Amino acid sequence: MKSRFDVIVVGAGPAGSTAAYTLAKKGFDVLVVERGRSPGSKTLYGGRVYAKPLKEIYPEFEKKAPIERWVKKERMTFMAEGGSLTLEYSSKTSTSFTAYLSKLSEWMASQAEEAGAVIVTDVRVDSFLKEDGRITGVRAGQDEVRAGVVIDAEGVNRLLLERLGWVPKLEKSQVALGLKETYRLGSEKIEERLGLGKKEGMAWFMIGSATGNIPGGAFLYTYQNTVALGIVVFLHKAVEHAQQHIFEYLEELRLSPPFSNLLKDGVLVEYGAHLTPELGLKLKPPRLYGDGFLIVGDAAGLLLNLGYTVRGVDFAAYSGYLAAQAIEKAGGDYSARSLSIYEDMLEESFIMRELRRHVRVSKLMENERFFTTYPELAFALAHRLFEFEETSPTFLEAFRETTKGRVSKLRLLLDMLEVARGP
Numbered sequence: 295m296k297s298r299f300d301v302i303v304v305g306a307g308p309a310g311s312t313a314a315y316t317l318a319k320k321g322f323d324v325l326v327v328e329r330g331r332s333p334g335s336k337t338l339y340g341g342r343v344y345a346k347p348l349k350e351i352y353p354e355f356e357k358k359a360p361i362e363r364w365v366k367k368e369r370m371t372f373m374a375e376g377g378s379l380t381l382e383y384s385s386k387t388s389t390s391f392t393a394y395l396s397k398l399s400e401w402m403a404s405q406a407e408e409a410g411a412v413i414v415t416d417v418r419v420d421s422f423l424k425e426d427g428r429i430t431g432v433r434a435g436q437d438e439v440r441a442g443v444v445i446d447a448e449g450v451n452r453l454l455l456e457r458l459g460w461v462p463k464l465e466k467s468q469v470a471l472g473l474k475e476t477y478r479l480g481s482e483k484i485e486e487r488l489g490l491g492k493k494e495g496m497a498w499f500m501i502g503s504a505t506g507n508i509p510g511g512a513f514l515y516t517y518q519n520t521v522a523l524g525i526v527v528f529l530h531k532a533v534e535h536a537q538q539h540i541f542e543y544l545e546e547l548r549l550s551p552p553f554s555n556l557l558k559d560g561v562l563v564e565y566g567a568h569l570t571p572e573l574g575l576k577l578k579p580p581r582l583y584g585d586g587f588l589i590v591g592d593a594a595g596l597l598l599n600l601g602y603t604v605r606g607v608d609f610a611a612y613s614g615y616l617a618a619q620a621i622e623k624a625g626g627d628y629s630a631r632s633l634s635i636y637e638d639m640l641e642e643s644f645i646m647r648e649l650r651r652h653v654r655v656s657k658l659m660e661n662e663r664f665f666t667t668y669p670e671l672a673f674a675l676a677h678r679l680f681e682f683e684e685t686s687p688t689f690l691e692a693f694r695e696t697t698k699g700r701v702s703k704l705r706l707l708l709d710m711l712e713v714a715r716g717p
């Protein structure tokens with residue numbers, strides 16, 4: 295293999311492969327180094343991905359990408375000990391789809407390869423080469439490969455960045471634990487049991503007793519032939535509140551009526567656990583560029599974790615796309631000053647707008663009432679309204695009776711105002 299490239303990308307996730315694809319299409323000589331046996335092989339999980347940024351980057355994305363189902367139904371369930379209350383949204387249109395991230399990453403890498411990038415798998419980069427304060431390449435075992443620019447797309451663990459002294463170690467309070475099980479059911483059963491049309495998908499979130507009232511939530515996604523059920527809990531809260539092993543909460547959820555009926559005859563085909571940072575922007579390194587160096591995707595902290603749902607694939611891919619454009623604009627001058635244009639582009643993009651809008655969400659998520667009192671309250675209110683012996687209460691009466699002793703009116707008002715102000 296050559297020992298010098300225009301650009302070296304570390305990691306073939308959505309961020310790295312999209313950067314490589316965009317650069318190779320522009321005629322750059324690109325090497326991607328991936329430690330997994332194949333691109334995406336290290337990413338077990340999947341979920342829902344927002345399509346617009348990907349459609350902008352990849353021509354004919356909708357036709358060619360491994361899309362499982364377009365999300366046409368959303369459900370939010372407030373779960374309490376005595377029962378649950380579910381809100382359902384159903385639409386003829388959709389802006390997001392479900393996908394296996396492993397397949398999507400593999401597809402993106404294949405696009406990069408077709409465009410001319412060289413992808414080497416099963417090779418772990420051990421460190422970045424640094425000469426006179428400038429990143430000049432990567433070291434993997436005994437091998438050293440050099441490039442004008444190195445893109446760090448190593449994902450959320452970012453051991454290379456830690457080793458470089460660019461970021462500190464993650465703290466326990468910054469991490470959430472996700473558990474997920476995937477069951478094969480067949481497309482007909484999925485569609486019949488959830489009332490979906492062909493290729494139509496559902497994203498279903500649950501808060502409250504689904505996680506034993508530990509801040510976090512549970513989720514269900516439908517793929518073509520399979521359904522994934524999982525929970526996400528904030529690790530430091532789980533340490534404080536968990537009454538049993540976290541796995542047992544997922545088991546209880548799976549055995550509870552809506553899910554046990556839905557998953558009847560399903561065959562477990564995948565099981566995984568993963569740590570993920572709670573909220574990206576707190577983890578964003580002070581600078582995403584250096585001399586001969588750019589950071590993209592999760593490694594750059596471009597991740598939104600709302601507890602019951604995580605969003606990062608579209609951010610990762612689009613940041614890779616912007617990094618490639620910045621490299622082209624730099625016109626061969628790969629100094630930090632010249633590459634800083636990447637961060638300007640990122641600031642102007644939907645990614646930073648969205649992440650900044652959600653900074654307050656982390657504060658909201660510190661409020662445990664949203665995971666304990668309010669799901670319970672939502673169910674109790676519905677219970678009073680729908681289950682009565684002789685005379686039905688008015689909404690106001692039911693509301694008064696339900697809130698009594700659970701939460702003060704002022705507290706409730708302040709919390710609702712907090713939510714209404716938005717992220």
Ligand SMILES: Cc1cc2nc3c(=O)[nH]c(=O)nc-3n(C[C@H](O)[C@H](O)[C@H](O)COP(=O)(O)OP(=O)(O)OC[C@H]3O[C@@H](n4cnc5c(N)ncnc54)[C@H](O)[C@@H]3O)c2cc1C
Nearest residue numbers: 305307308309329341342419449472570591592606607610
């Ligand atoms: C439980 C969970 C659920 C999620 N659900 C969703 C979802 O539903 N929707 C969504 O949009 N996002 C979701 N995300 C987030 C999403 O997975 C990430 O934002 C996205 O994968 C980031 O892409 P990336 O390319 O930056 O990193 P990654 O996808 O993590 O890719 C990094 C790649 O770098 C490789 N690598 C790492 N270190 C080295 C090394 N030293 N040498 C060589 N290769 C290396 C890895 O093997 C990996 O292939 C979820 C995340 C988790 C943890």
